[in-house]
Amino acid sequence: MTPATDTHCPYCALQCAMTLTASAREPVMAAAATATAGAMDASDGASIAPVTVAGRDFPTNRGGLCKKGWTSAELLRRPGRIEQPLLRGADGELHETDWDTALDVVVAGIRRTQERYGPDAVGVFGGGGLTNEKAYLLGKFARIALGTSRIDYNGRFCMASAAAAGTRAFGIDRGLPFPLSDLDGAATVLLLGTNVAETMPPFVGHLAGAQAAGGLIVVDPRRTPTARLTDDGQGLHLQPAPGTDLLLLLGLTHVVLAEGLADEAYLANRTMGVDALRRSVAAWWPERVQSETGVAALTIRRVARRLAAGARTEPGTGGTYILTGRGVEQHVDGTDTATAAINLALVLGLPGRLGSGYGTLTGQGNGQGGREHGQKADQLPGYRKITDPAAREHVAGVWGVPAASIPGPGIPAVELLQSLGRPDGVRTLLVHGSNVVVSAPNASVVRRGLAELDLLVVCDFFLSETAALADVVLPVCQWAEEEGTMTSLEGRVIRRRRAIDPPAGVRDELWILHELARRLDAPSTFPTDPDTAFEELRLASEGGLADYSGVDYALLDSGAEVYWPYPRGSAGTPRLFADRFAHADGRARLVAVTPRPSAERPARGESNGLTLITGRLLEHYQSGAQTRRVPELADAQPDSRLRLHPATAARLGLADGDRVEVVNARGAARARVLVTRDIRPDTAFLPFHYPGDETANLVTSDAVDPVSSMPEFKTSAVRVRRLEPQEAR
Amino acid sequence: MRVVLVGYGPVGSRFVDELLPVVRAGLASLTVIGTETADAYNRVLVAEHAVGSVGLDSMTVADRAAAEEAGVDLRTGVSVRRIDRGAHEVVLDTGERVAYDRLVLATGARANTPTLDGIERSRRDLASLERYPAELVASDDRLPQGVTALRDLDDAARVREAVRGRKRVIVLGAGVLGLEIALAAAHAGAQVCVVHHGAHPMPRNLDRGGGGVLRQALRRTGVTVIAHSRAEAIAFRTEADGSRAFDMLVTADGKQLKGDLLVLSCGVTPRAELATLAGLRTSTGVVVDRGLRSWSDPDVFAIGDCAHVVERTEETIGRRDLPGGPSGLIGPGWRQAAWLAARWTDELEGRAAHDHEGRELASIGMAPEADPIVMLKAEHIDVVAVGEVAPEPWDDDPAPGDPGARRVAQWADPEHLRYVKMVTRGGVLSGFVSVGMPRTAAELTLLFERRAELPADRSMLLRFDGPDYDPSEDADAFAPTSTVCWCNAVTVERIEESAACGNDTVECVGRDTRAGTGCGGCKGRIADVLARFAETGGAAASPVG
CATH class of the missing domain: 1.10.10.1100 (BFD-like [2Fe-2S]-binding domain)
Known part of the structure; x- marks a missing residue:
């Protein structure tokens, strides 16, 4: 009997704790590797999971799991799992090959591209699902094995705006600067643009206190399951027009300042910039905000007062939290909107106050750690700036290379993808843990760019839509087959543990990077063992903002609660900002932000014009590359459904189930209509989990925020056209 | 380019903010002359400031330090006495002259003084202005003790004193501003009486039904409303210190309304006297074309409450009385400030901005403003109105036919202080009134702003305010x-x-x-x-x- 393995869920940033136990039919770990065919249930052709999943008690999920977590093991031995490297042959098809051949092709391609176009013609696109060890070594590999500055990752579509705003205001970016369980004691929680009830369901348990106190306030153009948590007097749902969140926040801040609800002592002692902030919000009185957002002035006043009430309680009791999500961040003014939320929190004196605070909810499994250790175009491990000479010296010292050999800052994700195949752009691309043809904005441009590449290499465990376009596909381990660490949404470092062996032909990404680096005659070392990689990460991060130097596997395995920054000799930092912020003078920055006329809006008088927002479903994760392969999840949400209000559907002559095309100048995405009252009549919603002609990102814009380079996912002007029966597939 | 701006209110200060980059870059010099000594503040909040619910620091919109740091010559507490168009100079009350290449007037508006026995009222026609420039230019009428307008911080201080003392306040006029101060003062504990001569409050903005429900709502909050009463005179009493102060307001139908403070809220008039004296065309305000340029002088511009924008056509040039007038609202003023500064920035930086049809913005001017949405800012009464509101449901033939026809839908529940009227053309709002339905009003506002079509079932919009509004419950x-x-x-x-x-x-x-x-x-x-x-x-x- 295999002992149970304690690990965490492969999906979102909540990283629910789970225990994996080898299934009865596969009692021997090694057997799984050799007998994949035996993992198929002969009776119905469906796979059986080689391990069983059980929720494990942990402060974040308290033993709970959502549907995605419960079914996560289904994927370990699914048909369609890639178990040998694949190489595109002269016939244009992918064929199985051996590792040496595949790696040699990759290295030859890299060399060819670099000789002809220079080092920056090879790009690396990473993911927020990679372990800290992989993210760290991927950044190192790009910088010193490839010598390229062109590395960025899909976190740019996810956390970039909140990260930029957090860094600007606090001098540091940790999603939640407090343990998640602190929320339990709050009487008021303001959730802006986040649908936790579907994206990370066990999170909802931490809102019970605020619900009981009638203080859960949800801002969303849709009446999501999260918004419904406010029903029956448990709180308030504000339903502003898409793209107007910034104005709503300015209005709330206006009321707090105008009505004397601000924490003036806190502003005087712990912040800078309140005068400019006062002036900037003086122009946004509630009635004016009402006319832009559709949220009643009276509601704005009520919410501001409620938030302030929590800020005036004894620290630690009945406090107020303000939390943002992608709904308010994935805009061309996303950084400013997150900043406006932070400003509101600061005028109320929330950050650093026990039992109150501001935070942003990280999305991807290791979205937090993934942005700390060198996958970002402008950063080195430990959240260091790549332009900072001292940071370069430090990291170069750890790597044993001259600082001058580390390239400078690269370009952010959208720009990198736009450059694909261009003469001065990226011509060979390595993709790790991302499915860009589905998840990147303005997807048709990305598809064209990938087709233009000289070489596309994708590491994945299934033939994702992006992998299907690759020249070389390298099969890698899934979560239950590998060791490593992840950093969850609360800045807690946790252990991912191996429960079973991977299939025989599958390799760990650390091994792949090691082999490629060796073939490229790269300097320094590329450890294949996660523990050794983490030891190096510790040193590289030491002294940086995200300092992991005091953490090691033994500490993590002891069950200690480990929150970064965790400098050597310290006990870590569950709560940031109690005494000071991370700027040199210890003060937070209030940055006055003003709305720009940016949001794409349907043309005036355009009778069919709607604003399309995109988002997630409970059953699916990210591009759906994994969850669409789990029968139970796929059966529940088999295809893309366009949510429309009944009044809108009636106006457009559409009925539930009709096949339609959502169209604008960038492209068209197909879907079936789902009529629901849970959305504003001027708004339509598409989930972005679907591939092919159902790809929602075919109509989203690749315009980006000027600070964070976060693309605009949430306010696409679209028209809806019914597909005639002969047009439908 | 030397720019002189007269007026440092919210619109003037917005213009300064928008022009800062070119000032900082040395492409333009900017001198600002402002009569008020306080930094520009948001006048929309004066009523709330008057009852003490909003502090001055939350109203201030100007960043004086940033302007001065950028090199703006900012002079407050000084007035312009005269414009010398020939010399391209303005003459200050200190006698100093400031030269300009372009002059921007942002002098705003002053509260109207109604014709009332007992209050002196100045005429500001050309003859009077030429005779008494020092008394009439850049100064307001002197009101007797116990009588005030509500326009600036001094006015607000007078009201605040009365409210603090829980005195009896009479508000003359039932427009938006009058009602806002009446409600705010009543909420803060004063005894308030509103006197007006129309049939219902907010007569310019509301239809009969909406006005009726609002009157009812005002009464329930403890504000006395006296309608159909034309004010005729005020009487004075002698205070202990021998000074004369307001005692009562006397109406044409013989009512005598005693009070401690009379707040005049009878509309505003643009401060156009500098333009009048300088021989520039004025009508309701300083007459400017859609490019905000004076009809009479290509180097003089006007923005905000003093600017009367009229498209200059063969037809309008010939007219004695020009249509329209300043909106008196802050939004259009801010848009004018931003637009003008943007055009000058384009010009100074050597490029031109174009509209979507490729026409140069500077030459075609600003697009006309849509009807302004009027919202009553008050804690417990929610009133929003815009556009055409007078039509009644049966005025037009509601039978289907012309898809662009005018249609009216209405909901009235006076007992519960709720009223909505929606007037549409081709399904798009051309006007609406909403009283006591805040969430409905918020949605209607947005629909009006975006020119979006209403749902065919208009009652859908009312449900936002229903106590049963909970889609989950069905x-x-x-x-x-x-x-x-x-x-x-x-x-x-x-x-x-x-x-x-x-x-x-x-x-x-x-x-x-x-x-x-x-x-x-x-x-x-x-x-x-x-x-x-x-x-x-x-x-x-x-x-x-």
């Missing part, structure tokens, strides 16, 4: 397809199936269906479903296979 909590566990998307049906298979506890159901194994928040509802299932003896809401 779903039966025990309907088979209702979701119980959101974490795992488990329905009532699925739980009943499980119960039918013998899973009769929350834990058993959890093991079978995963319901309740996420956040655990639905365990109570699972128990309810099980209890109901047990009660009905296993007769599930849906057939169990």
Whole structure:
């Protein structure tokens, strides 16, 4: 009997704790590797999971799991799992090959591209699902094995705006600067643009206190399951027009300042910039905000007062939290909107106050750690700036290379993808843990760019839509087959543990990077063992903002609660900002932000014009590359459904189930209509989990925020056209 | 380019902010002359400031330090006495002259002084201005003690004193500003009486129905409303110190209304006297074209409350009385400030901006403003109105036909202080009134702003304010397809199936269906479903296979 393995869920940033136990039919770990065919249930052709999943008690999920977590093991031995490297042959098809051949092709391609176009013609696109060890070594590999500055990752579509705003205001970016369980004691929680009830369901348990106190306030153009948590007097749902969140926040801040609800002592002692902030919000009185957002002035006043009430309680009791999500961040003014939320929190004196605070909810499994250790175009491990000479010296010292050999800052994700195949752009691309043809904005441009590449290499465990376009596909381990660490949404470092062996032909990404680096005659070392990689990460991060130097596997395995920054000799930092912020003078920055006329809006008088927002479903994760392969999840949400209000559907002559095309100048995405009252009549919603002609990102814009380079996912002007029966597939 | 701006109110200061980059870059010099000594503040909030609910620092919109740092010559507490167009100079009350290449007037508006026996009222025609420039230019009428307008911080201080003393305040005029101060003062504890000569409050903005409901609402908040009364005179009393102060307002129909403070809220008039004296064309305000340039002088511009924008055409040039007038609202003023500064920035930086049809913005001017939306800012009464509101439901033939025809839909419940009228053309709002329906009003505002078509069933908009507005409630909590566990998307049906298979506890159901194994928040509802299932003896809401 295999002992149970304690690990965490492969999906979102909540990283629910789970225990994996080898299934009865596969009692021997090694057997799984050799007998994949035996993992198929002969009776119905469906796979059986080689391990069983059980929720494990942990402060974040308290033993709970959502549907995605419960079914996560289904994927370990699914048909369609890639178990040998694949190489595109002269016939244009992918064929199985051996590792040496595949790696040699990759290295030859890299060399060819670099000789002809220079080092920056090879790009690396990473993911927020990679372990800290992989993210760290991927950044190192790009910088010193490839010598390229062109590395960025899909976190740019996810956390970039909140990260930029957090860094600007606090001098540091940790999603939640407090343990998640602190929320339990709050009487008021303001959730802006986040649908936790579907994206990370066990999170909802931490809102019970605020619900009981009638203080859960949800801002969303849709009446999501999260918004419904406010029903029956448990709180308030504000339903502003898409793209107007910034104005709503300015209005709330206006009321707090105008009505004397601000924490003036806190502003005087712990912040800078309140005068400019006062002036900037003086122009946004509630009635004016009402006319832009559709949220009643009276509601704005009520919410501001409620938030302030929590800020005036004894620290630690009945406090107020303000939390943002992608709904308010994935805009061309996303950084400013997150900043406006932070400003509101600061005028109320929330950050650093026990039992109150501001935070942003990280999305991807290791979205937090993934942005700390060198996958970002402008950063080195430990959240260091790549332009900072001292940071370069430090990291170069750890790597044993001259600082001058580390390239400078690269370009952010959208720009990198736009450059694909261009003469001065990226011509060979390595993709790790991302499915860009589905998840990147303005997807048709990305598809064209990938087709233009000289070489596309994708590491994945299934033939994702992006992998299907690759020249070389390298099969890698899934979560239950590998060791490593992840950093969850609360800045807690946790252990991912191996429960079973991977299939025989599958390799760990650390091994792949090691082999490629060796073939490229790269300097320094590329450890294949996660523990050794983490030891190096510790040193590289030491002294940086995200300092992991005091953490090691033994500490993590002891069950200690480990929150970064965790400098050597310290006990870590569950709560940031109690005494000071991370700027040199210890003060937070209030940055006055003003709305720009940016949001794409349907043309005036355009009778069919709607604003399309995109988002997630409970059953699916990210591009759906994994969850669409789990029968139970796929059966529940088999295809893309366009949510429309009944009044809108009636106006457009559409009925539930009709096949339609959502169209604008960038492209068209197909879907079936789902009529629901849970959305504003001027708004339509598409989930972005679907591939092919159902790809929602075919109509989203690749315009980006000027600070964070976060693309605009949430306010696409679209028209809806019914597909005639002969047009439908 | 030397720019002189006269007026440092909210519109003037916005113009300064917008022009800062070119000033900082040395492409333009900017001198600002402002009569008020306080930094520009948001006048919209003066009523709230007057009752002490908003502090001055929350109203200030100007960043004086940034302007001065950028090199702006900012002079407050100084007035312009005269414009010397020939010399391209303005003459200050200190005698100093400041030269300009372009002059921007942002002098705003002053409160009207009504014709009342007992109050002196200045004429500001050309003859009077030429005779008494020092008294009439850049100064307001002197009002007797106990009488005030509500326009600036001094006015606000007078009102605040009366409100603090819980005095009796009479507000003359029932426009938006009059009602705002009446409601704010009443809320702060003063005894308030509103006197007006129309049939209902806000006559310029509301129809009869909306006005009637508003009057009712005002009375319920404790504000006395005296309609149909034309004020004729004020009488004075002698205070202990021998000074004369306001005692009562006398109306044409013989009412004598005693009070401690009379607040005049009878509209505003643009401060156009500098333009008048300088021989520039004025009408309701300084007449400018859509490029905000004076009809009479290409180097003089006007923005904000003093600017009367009229498109200059063959037809309008010939007219004595020009149509329209300043809106008196801050939004259009800010847009003018930003637009003008942007055009000058384009010009100074050597480029031109164009509209979507490729026409140069500077030459075609600003697009005309849409009808302004009027909102009463008050704590307990919600009034929003815009556009054409007078038509009644039966005025037009409501039979289907012309799709662009005018249609009126109305909801009135005076007892509960609720009223909505929506006037549409081709399904798009051309006007609406909403009283006592805040969420409906918010949606209508947005629909009007965006020129979006209303839902065919207009009552959908009313439901936002219904106490039953809860889309979840029309779903039966025990309907088979209702979701119980959101974490795992488990329905009532699925739980009943499980119960039918013998899973009769929350834990058993959890093991079978995963319901309740996420956040655990639905365990109570699972128990309810099980209890109901047990009660009905296993007769599930849906057939169990």
